[in-house]
Amino acid sequence: MTETLIIRVQGLTREYRLGSETIRALRGVDLTLRHNEYVAIMGPSGSGKSTLMNVLGCLDTPTAGEYWLSGVEVSRMNDDALARVRNREIGFVFQTFNLLPRATALHNVELPLIYGGVSAGERRRRASHALARVGLQDRMHHRPSELSGGQRQRVAIARALVNEPSILLADEPTGNLDSTTSAEIMAVFEHLHGQGQTIIVVTHEADIAARARRVVTLRDGLVHSDQLQAAA
């Protein structure tokens, strides 16, 4: 089964040093994820969910422990190699969307392709295709300020998907959205999962977690529980 393992994390720790104090955000997390899993990560505030997602998304490096992504150990990679992994292997969706405010939806979605060295024509084709996948084909030339919160998050999802990443990471993607829009976004995730996408979603809301096939709960920087559940 190892060949279908996308993520293997062992003894992962992440400590922050604040003056003389050491904050241990992750204290030895073990986790494995297979292809096309749909995992919700839950846990109280400060339990280390975002810290874990940042490490999984190669935005942050662990203090200790191993992290293997698609069979490659990324916990020992240098900055440039990590940038490449972020670009090719990972799609990250943030609570605050993190779109470039001055750029159009299309340009925002093109960004990962630009850093991936894709030619202009191909970039445009793939970015518009990704926007179409999230139902925004007629909003391509709008700036974030001209879009609703739900639409912005869909642009961010299109951007996360445009490089066909092995894993889609979302840290409270509906945290800034009302419940109707949240439901729309979660429907998009479910649809993507149906198409074979591997997904990890951090959420505080039980009804959102209920849509995932597996729920991992963190507490004080450790995995507290890890349960499979039937599709909602």
Add this chain to the structure above:
Amino acid sequence: MPFGEAIRLALRMLWSQKMKSGFSLVGVFIGVTFLIAVVSIVEGMNRYMTERFAGTFFGVNTFHLRRFPAFSEDVPAETWRLWRRRPRITEDDARAVEAGLTVPVTTAWQSTASATVQYRGRIARDIEITGATETYFEIKNYRIERGRSFTAQEVRAAAPVIVVGNELARRLFDDRDPLGREIKIRDNLYRVIGVVEAQGNLFGISLDKFAVAPATAPVKKFTNPPGLVDAVLIRAASVPEMRLAMEQTEAIMRSRRNLRPNQDNNFALETSEGILDVWGKINRILLAALPGLVSISLVVGGIVIMNIMLMAVAERTREIGIRKALGARRRDIMRQFLVESATLAVVGALIGIATGVLLAQTIASTTPLPASVAPWSILVGVLLGGGVGIAAGLYPASRAARLDPVDAMRHE
């Protein structure tokens, strides 16, 4: 990120913050404006000196035999005293040189003094009056615009005829035909037989306020004591022939003056090269002061750009975090900000070039200084601008490149 894209992004960035960009451009702008304007003027003078001055004013392949050099700089007082004690050049010297040279040459001699010229009620003061032989015009490359120059026969006959410079003609006669009119110089009347084509001006001094009469004419009474001349002008067909003629002249003069081998020449042989040397020195001084001026403003400009870029990096911390999260490597971010600051500086340089060219042209048209834009100075301007931009951008760009993506994205 492809280069063209980075420049486009940079230009969009600059355009969206016009005020700030405008402010940050000032230093580079001033530096490059200076560069272009000063170089243009120096270049203009160069052209002038080599093309007009050396060619027309002095004469091509021509050397002058004089008591001491007419064009010299920084002559010590001691040297001056020695020079003034030298014997003067005589008409006999001129004849002896002319007869002794084996190289084919054209020879003329001249004596010049300043005098007032009158025509009916009109008075023109401080006019250079030259008494010369008929070959003078040929040697000086003076083209006669109207009428003719005087002949050998008129020189022999001491005819009271005169050829006038362009401006003198205008002053005395306005638009009337100068030919055949009689002008008065120091109580003697001369008939105007020709007008020399306009020579323009040098450092604001008109080169057209002169008159030339036969050396034998009454002008000789006030230009020089009898038998003496200011200079013998000798023109050869080529530079090597000129050199040979100079050697022969030197030998003839030394023997006429009975100089022993250990004695220095007590006369001067002057060529336009010597004058151009003097000009070259002035030129070099001007150009030597330029880098100082330019680099001060470029350094100031660079510091301003660096500060603007640091502000830009701080303001766009979040954007940098986002770009890094999406796969931008350090060098991508580095390049983005370097291109931005280089673009900023090059835009400043381009505006500086335009202003410098304009300034040079304005100076050329409103003052006596000539100007001619040197293509190399434009290239240097652009390169300096880009260089300053890159140098000023290095530190801000590397700060941007080293930002941690998580921290940067959390930044407000």
